[in-house]
Amino acid sequence: MSTFDLNSINSALSDSGRPISGVDFSGKSLKLNSADDAQPIVDAINGCADLQYLTLTGNTLGVSAAEAIAKALEHHPELKIARFSDMFTGRMKTEIPPALAALGDGMIKAGARLSVLDLSDNAFGPIGVEGLAKLLQSDVCSELEELRLNNNGLGITGGRLLAKALAARPRKLKIFIAGRNRLENDGATALANVFKNMGTLEELAMPQNGIYHVGISALSAACRQNRRLARLNLNDNTVGAKGAQAIAEALPNLKNLKSINFGDCLLKSKGASALAKAFKENSILLESLDLSHNEIGRQACMEVVDAITALPDSSERLSRVVLAGNSLGDAGNKKTMRDKLGASAELSDGEGSDDEYVTDSEEDGSNSEDDDDDDQAGRESEDSATEDAQHLDTSADFAKNITLNTSGVEEVETDVGRFLSQPTLDNLDRLGPNAHDVIDAHLQSIKDPASLIQAYVEATFSVAGLSEQSPLASDVANKLFPILVQRAGEQHAAAWILANTVLSALGLIKSEDKTRRIRWALGPCYNSLSRVIDAPYFPNALRDTIRFFASSKKNTIPFAECLCR
Structure with a gap:
């Protein structure tokens, strides 16, 4: 096995007389897609009687491989250190949340109590925090001392979600690392509020996050309450004169401070x-x-x-x-x-x-x-369309608040345009028995990839929403789903756009566009999708992602159950 960080492991293990043992597959560059691919790691975990650390850094895990590893982890409550950095290279963002959730579930079932959790260099964005939330709020992280989330593309939304998860219970973190995450003022302020109640931080590193003096001032106020702070790294943020003054005012409380960057x-x-x-x-x-x-x-x-x-x-x-x-x-x-x-x-x-x-x-x-x-007010406090995803809507009336973008569809006064703007059975009947081909021909004129995918998703679910009222609608919906997948696959780097748009159309996440409302019945859409989701043409990553989010919503969306395994 590769070498590991002996000093970090020693400091994380409370029993200094305990022999150090664990599994380290760091830097192997393994591409683990299936459970069979993950078997060497599973065997190593099963063969380790005292699994105090597990390092998977530098490999790439798919959902099935993560589930197999998670199954092995269920038998190791002694696990203290999980180093899962740089673990999803080449993976679609849609694969990461269910993979993270699976690993978390394995540790939860084991009853492990982590001291160190490192998920750096995994570009999972805000949606990845959803996959982590359950783990971070569980007893597994109740004794967490070191949390590393460097270069995860969290954005403002991810920062808020992370702060919410960490605030769910008292924390005693000593080390928090979250550089290169585009947290900006709002994300930094949300986390600062958590740190303020913590009082145990010894190292705080949040470089390259686009934070201005508003966020710096919030972090300074939090530092005042963490008197053991020894290392502070805010490199490549805009501290400015105002931020420097706020930090200067916190220094009387920081007598242990040894390093500033x-x-x-x-x-x-x-x-x-x-x-x-x-x-x-x-x-x-x-x-x-x-x-x-x-x-x-x-x-x-x-x-x-x-x-x-x-x-x-x-x-x-x-x-x-x-x-x-x-x-x-x-x-x-x-x-x-x-x-x-x-x-x-x-x-x-x-x-x-x-x-x-x-x-x-x-x-x-x-x-x-x-x-x-x-004093960059224009850069503060708002989630923007550049966020990787919007977090889950936990309200019961989620569907009322979800809207989708139809800007890419030219809704001219034709039979297709009339159906897309008013998806009724009468308007669908006007398109004839080959309505799927008519709709496909109409939408192919859209040039922008995101708008094209949005339009195909909306058209497909407009038909699927009628599928329980008409055999024609059911047949057309079944034929539109493979067309949707095909057209999306023809666009460059479209997998994430497709997943995000489908999840929004099903009411499983919030849409970024608030100008229009969902115009189709969700129940028939779920049932229609459940009939095709296991078809060979359906992308595995998209299938896993839909099922992951449907599972998380099955208590608030009764018909989501039909998509769960």
Whole structure:
């Protein structure tokens, strides 16, 4: 097996005298589609009497393989560490939620109590959090200390859903990692509210999330309540002067803070000066500080250096101070900084380079501190169509609130156009016995792939909604489903669009477009789909996804039961 992180495993296992054992398949690049493909992992799990850790990083799991592994996990309540990062490469997003849910169910049935859960580098988006929610809210994660969700494409919606799942019960997380997730202000604020009630964080890393001072201020308020915080990484967010001031105000509560990474955070001189003042006044014993590429003037840079070297032990304590990419002044200024910082100084980007970085003004402290730079109201607080998916509607009257986009259909005054706008039996009868061919010919003129798929889904369910009222409607619906799959398959990267549109049409997730309402009866649509969902032409991933979401809704949508296994 590949090597594993011994230090992480040791720290996660409460019994220091316990021999470390587990299964590690990291980096094998295995493509596991079926239960047979997963058999080597299943055998290794079954053969491990004391499965304290399971690492599957760097392989790719399909739903069937995940279910087989989950079955093996049901017999291992001793599991403490689950490293499932980079585990769905090449998979459609529709496969990930049911695969995650299966693995979670296996651990839930086992009664495991995880200390570490790593799901980084799995681009499952907001919809993936739905597959995780049950696990995160279960007893399996009741003792979780380390949660890594780096580079998952969560977006604002995913951040909110994650915060909701974590807030379901008291938490004692020590490490939370969620970089490169497009959380923005709303997602960061939702998570900050969870952290505020936690009080146990020792490391918080949320780099590259498009967070501005509103979200930074919320995180700063949360940090105040986490007095053990030792490492804070907000690299490549727009902290700005306002955010820096909020963090400076939190520093009196953070006496254990050892490492700060605010590189590429547009601090400018004003923000850097606020931090320097707080470092000095609160005797913060930093060991590592990264303020690189922040458009800081030379005087403010010197203030930072003076503040962190004020105490006599700084030369022994400081291991890394990065100020590259700022205006450091002339060679004399840099020499002074190097003398004070010693070996910890990193004042230029290239090793051995002494390049001069200048800001807009050579005058110390005269950098433009335009508050508009970090007051990006237009980037805040709204879910947008760029989100990967919308979360499930848990209300009982879900269908009343769901609308679908028909912008791609040119509803001219023809028999087909009349049926698409008014899906009645009379209008369907006008299309004749070959209505499926007539509808297909009409819709093929749509050029935009998303609009074309949307139109075919709407047309198919408009007919399916009438299938229990007429043999003709039932026959046409049966013939439209394979046409729908075929036309969607002809479009580039259309699998996710098709899944999202079908789930919306069935009322299983919210639609992104709120301009129109569902115009078909859902009960007959479910029954009609259940008759074709196991057909050979029906994509396996789409089938699994529909059944996964139907299963989660069967208590609120009685007719969803017909699609469940």
